[in-house]
Amino acid sequence: MLNIGYVGFGKSTNRYHLPYIKQRLDRISVKRIYARHLGKRPEDEAFWSKQGTKFSEDFDDVLEDESLDLVVVVTPAPSHFTMVKQLLERGHNVLVDKPMTNTLAEAEELVALAREKQLFVMPFQNRRFDSDFLTLKQVLAAGYVGRPIDLEVHMDHYRPNDGGVTGDPMNGDWYGHGVHLVDQMISLFGVPNKANFDVRSTRELGDYIDDQFEAQLFYPDAFKATVQATESAAVAYPKWILHGTKGTYIKHNIDQQEYDLKTGIMPGSPNFGLDAPQDYGQVVYYNQNGDRIEKTIPSLPGDYGGVYDAVYETLVNGSEKLVSDTEMLGVIKVLEAGLADSEPHTTKFN
Missing domain, CATH: 3.30.360.10 (Dihydrodipicolinate Reductase; domain 2)
Incomplete structure (x- = not known):
């Protein structure tokens, strides 16, 4: 079972991510979701709460959760670099919504940090x-x-x-x-x-x-x-x-x-x-x-x-990443x- 947490619980998370996770609950468990302001999607919160998901308005709860195998960042694009860097520094594997960063220098910094700590980082290239x-x-x-x-x-x-x-x-x-x-x-x-x-x-x-x-x-x-x-x-x-x-x-x-x-x-x-x-x-x-x-x-x-099937194969079975470091840097x-x-x-x- 792959235990994941989400940073962000807005439209993109509930349209492009979680509907597909619902089809994969036999091998993926959503353990934690952080949102700046909860209560905007009561039906969705209720569904995932019944699955055992913990909700929080404190980003530190995700940073400190060592039970997570993967953290998925689905926040406004300008925040991606800072959030991903913090997560990598705390030892988390990260899947980040597109675009990964604003500049090539930022992307190279994240890739180097992930390699140094032997962690997974990859953009969510669902298309x-x-x-x-x-x-x-x-x-x-x-x-x-x-x-x-x-x-x-x-x-x-x-x-x-x-x-x-x-x-x-x-x-x-x-x-x-x-x-x-x-x-x-x-x-x-x-x-x-x-x-x-x-x-x-x-x-x-x-x-x-x-x-x-x-x-x-x-x-x-x-x-x-x-x-x-x-x-x-x-x-x-x-x-x-x-x-x-x-x-x-x-x-x-x-x-x-x-x-x-x-x-x-x-x-x-x-x-x-x-x-x-x-x-x-x-x-x-x-x-x-x-x-x-x-x-x-x-x-x-x-x-x-x-994308989640590919991430699962990488983190659980050691397969190559769907989006290689060379490809993600090339895009930026x-x-x-x-x-x-x-x-x-x-x-x-x-």
Whole structure:
């Protein structure tokens, strides 16, 4: 049994974490939850209290609890570095919500501290278990499109009235959404050789916090991956567009887990997170005989709880981490470079 504690009990904890833990209570036990202010989610508190979970408004209760095998930090992004550092210093393994830190120097400090104390630290990159991303990996592995040339991924919304956000740049779209897309690319292809960045504030001119970005990541063998997001797309781009030497794959709609979670449909419910057939991706490719083939690719099921399965395997059975230290540092390196200049710019990494 893996005994875990949570730092934070807000929307993200109760939408992206605990619903998946409920499906894994045979091997994961939530021993403690810290929140600055309890009583805001009485039904959720009641459920976990019945499971034996102890609630507290004192962070020291988590720091001092030596029975915890893992602490999960789900707090506002600017607090991540300080909280994770305190937990590591007190001997805790830590899973931290994205983005892990603001700067590469901070991330390197946490990784070095974890190595020194022989502890586990890793960001919660749940979108490695998006249905659409898992299906894209299958398309690449099958070789439908041949050698990939251009890969484009979007995370588009229509939120025209949500501009005017102030505060830490970590609250912008580049760190908030870009962290997922950059991690997906780095998990597939590694850190790019160089990148072109265009990170902007568009809804409220002069905003300090970005709400739109495009980053072109350049790799060997003439391959380019583009990650892009906007809050002003009344009609969204396809989620994935992949062109290769033999064909093209296009997937329009996003993973359904988030849609279901937002409407209160939880993991374990019938058809949770599953694509409708009309939302499956389409591949057009040419086979060895030169025949043009059009094929529908059924979406693989997604499961954000896969992060916890991977963490369990690492902490209990000694498996390699889902997100390696090289990958987590690479993501922060790219994110930090994206905000190095307020104007479009290019950064070389290798």
